[in-house]
Amino acid sequence: MPGMGASSRIFEKIDLPKDQFEFHYLEWLIPYSNETLSNYTTRIQEEIKHENPVLIGVSFGGIIVQELAKKISTKKTIIISSVRSHTEFPKRMKWAQKLLLYKFFPTRWVNQIETILKKHGNEKAKRRIDLYSNYMSIRDSSYLDWAFKNILNWKEPHPNPNVIHIHGDKDEVFPIQYIKNAIVIKGGTHAMILMRYRWFNKHLPTIISNKNYE
Template sequence: MSKIPVYFMPGLAASSSIFERIKLDEAVFEMCLLEWEIPQSKESLSDYALRITKNIKHENPVLIGVSFGGILVQEMAKHIQVRKIIIISSVRSNTEFPRRMKIGKTTKAYKLIPMKLILNIENLAKYSFGEKINKRIKLYEKFLAMRDLHYLQWAVENVILWDRDQRDEKVIHIHGDKDDVFPIKYIKSCIIVKGGTHVMILNKYKWLNENLPSIILED
């Protein structure tokens, strides 16, 4: 029996190391990790998605995306045949965006976000106090791979301006009830993970390891 190829796409600016605790049975699944690439000048999300599909070496794969990676895998599926799409801590259409993101689109407020601040985690550390915050910053340093200004501006704009306004019911959506980026009250029909936050790929990995195999194999 040939293995089922499962491709994982991390969240905005994150590296594929966010999946280091995700373990699938190697006899059944082949785990493949995707990474963000620098977008070309004025590249559309659809063209970018097509470019990332060039890194997929198997036919009919399962695509799993986290946060903005969840949006991206849905766009990738327009260009290739896929067995299944699973999104984690993400949305299936722009109707599930929280109000602040919808306002950001109308007012173009997203253009005012100081990206340089986001990039400079070390500076942030200097101004943060307490063990917990510094631990969190160390975590971000490890997992934030893409610190390119052009990428960040492109990514934030392409999340806010995502034009899909109809949910694809075939997309399987796993979401935490404590997600502060995409609050559960705006999400329509999903598999709910109790206590799951926006970064539950890191701290609810046991739930994912237990449940992902049957979710992938389900017809």
């Protein structure tokens, strides 16, 4: 399951042995008005056709697969650049939740901000926007409003010890100092599923196949 608004193309460089693994990609759906996270994940669940799968989710997709794992039996649940509990949110996200700031985030401006940055930003900003644009599949403001609200309001007080967490020590969205008991990738950012794909290609087969991974 990709991150918020992203398509499954974020996994395009993940190449695992085909004699051992078969990929099935989940995509975001447009949420119904005031749809609960539980109901939304039930609709995502309908796209899972195999029994006892390994679920892998990135960022908000990591929250989604953890909710899915409450509904179906899984061989393993793996989250990347995500959190296992709302207690791992950085302080700014906790304040945003308390102050209901997600209600005021101008998600309908996302496309306009992107256009401005591409026109007037520096080369580094333009490259990041091009990368972002290539992998984003949903820009619908109702989806973005719903996603921000449900990320900030996700309540999971106790991290599930059975969830395998892979996290970068340079993650800008979920800083490493708030993360507990993760497999840490040095230099990994929030976009490391794209930038550090060689690490995942090397280590994911062992993480998936073995009960314990050090």
